[in-house]
Amino acid sequence: MQTYTYKKNQKLFNRALKVLPTGIYGHLGPVEGCFVPISSYPLFSSHAKGTYFWDVDGNRFIDYMCAYGPNVLGYNDEDVDLAVANQMKLGNCTTSPSSIMVECAETLVDTVEMADWAFFAKNGGDVTSFALMIAKAATGRKKTILVNGGYHGVAPWTQKLGHAGICEEDVANNLYVDWNNYEQVETIVKNNPDDIACFLATPYHHPTFTDSELPSKDYWQKIRKLCTDYGIVLAIDDVRCGFRLDVKGSDHFFGFKADLMCFCKALGNGYNFSAICGIDALKDAASSVMYTGSYWYSAMPFAAGIACINKLKKIDGPKLMQEKGKKLTNGLVDIAKNYGFNLVVSGVPSMWYMRIANDDSLTLHQEWVSECVKRGVFFVNHHNLFINCALSDEDIKLTHEIADESFKVVKNNHKEI
Numbered sequence: 450m451q452t453y454t455y456k457k458n459q460k461l462f463n464r465a466l467k468v469l470p471t472g473i474y475g476h477l478g479p480v481e482g483c484f485v486p487i488s489s490y491p492l493f494s495s496h497a498k499g500t501y502f503w504d505v506d507g508n509r510f511i512d513y514m515c516a517y518g519p520n521v522l523g524y525n526d527e528d529v530d531l532a533v534a535n536q537m538k539l540g541n542c543t544t545s546p547s548s549i550m551v552e553c554a555e556t557l558v559d560t561v562e563m564a565d566w567a568f569f570a571k572n573g574g575d576v577t578s579f580a581l582m583i584a585k586a587a588t589g590r591k592k593t594i595l596v597n598g599g600y601h602g603v604a605p606w607t608q609k610l611g612h613a614g615i616c617e618e619d620v621a622n623n624l625y626v627d628w629n630n631y632e633q634v635e636t637i638v639k640n641n642p643d644d645i646a647c648f649l650a651t652p653y654h655h656p657t658f659t660d661s662e663l664p665s666k667d668y669w670q671k672i673r674k675l676c677t678d679y680g681i682v683l684a685i686d687d688v689r690c691g692f693r694l695d696v697k698g699s700d701h702f703f704g705f706k707a708d709l710m711c712f713c714k715a716l717g718n719g720y721n722f723s724a725i726c727g728i729d730a731l732k733d734a735a736s737s738v739m740y741t742g743s744y745w746y747s748a749m750p751f752a753a754g755i756a757c758i759n760k761l762k763k764i765d766g767p768k769l770m771q772e773k774g775k776k777l778t779n780g781l782v783d784i785a786k787n788y789g790f791n792l793v794v795s796g797v798p799s800m801w802y803m804r805i806a807n808d809d810s811l812t813l814h815q816e817w818v819s820e821c822v823k824r825g826v827f828f829v830n831h832h833n834l835f836i837n838c839a840l841s842d843e844d845i846k847l848t849h850e851i852a853d854e855s856f857k858v859v860k861n862n863h864k865e866i
């Protein structure tokens with residue numbers, strides 16, 4: 450099997466470096482740390498369809514990053530794109546919001562179990578920040594409990610002291626706990642009974658560079674009770690997991706009821722919008738906060754959202770993706786074993802994290818991933834991966850073949866294993 454080359458990608462990146470900070474900034478760029486070695490990766494895409502994207506050199510990839518989550522039905526899904534095209538003819542960004550915004554909110558309220566209302570923005574970070582503002586408005590308190598290693602966007606409060614552009618005041622109201630450590634949360638709450646507005650966490654722990662962890666038994670039920678007892682708003686950041694575990698919300702999946710739920714990535718199959726859903730008791734607080742943006746009422750993403758959610762419900766997308774993820778990851782683990790590699794898989798199958806555990810430095814893992822990427826399977830090294838509904842059995846079979854060949858290459862380089 451021939452490996453890919455990236456001449457046009459590299460040429461374009463050199464042009465980008467001249468006019469864009471870091472060439473490609475943020476999570477899609479080479480400075481982010483998940484694209485190692487960078488020479489194995491495509492940098493710019495040319496087009497996409499279903500489960501694939503093609504780079505500017507014409508290389509095709511089975512894409513297990515799914516645009517970091519938004520590709521949930523398959524790129525350019527025909528039902529979603531048709532709904533968007535129809536809405537485009539009617540209008541997109543207009544002075545009064547389109548009536549489709551109400552339809553979209555109704556769709557979410559009918560779908561997400563805890564939702565009595567919905568509010569729309571553009572990015573995941575818009576709604577995680579709004580969750581904190583709603584909680585502060587509702588409680589008159591200012592502190593938030595967050596989980597170490599959790600990611601909630603790039604607003605200053607989400608970052609760490611010492612990061613460029615962040616000062617003490619930005620993070621002064623954050624209190625940190627370890628994932629799955631209920632006792633830590635209880636202690637903080639009991640020591641600050643009148644200060645804590647919000648507990649904000651992802652439904653399960655999916656940090657970078659380390660294994661994902663599911664909630665331990667009764668964790669969420671105990672957190673729910675504690676928040677209720679102390680008048681703390683329980684906000685769930687379902688930006689990444691949303692609609693990949695359960696169309697009714699990941700709180701429903703884990704058997705509890707959140708007060709606020711933040712959604713984004715899989716909401717519109719790539720059309721840009723985010724949503725926060727809330728309970729009735731927080732509707733006045735949400736109404737009281739001044740929060741809006743130039744494009745937050747754009748109608749085309751609402752059309753995409755309605756089509757995407759309805760299709761996910763019709764095909765039971767979360768179940769489908771869990772099954773595909775299981776088939777894919779079980780196969781990868783078995784193939785790894787044949788070559789003496791211990792591939793550890795964590796998280797949920799539709800959004801799994803993996804690492805070769807034979808060496809703690811993770812360089813073997815990077816070597817294997819790099820061989821896969823150069824043969825057309827797009828994995829990144831230290832972030833969870835994603836399944837989409839368009840992934841076929843043939844794609845899984847091809848992925849297994851490429852994974853096998855890649856393990857063979859790494860084994861040849863490391864005969865000691």
Ligand SMILES: Cc1ncc(COP(=O)(O)O)c(C=O)c1O
Pocket residue numbers: 517571572573574575577600601602603651686687688689713
């Ligand atoms: C769990 C989680 N929360 C929030 C965000 C921020 O979303 P956005 O990048 O759309 O602002 C992300 C993005 O990766 C995320 O994974």
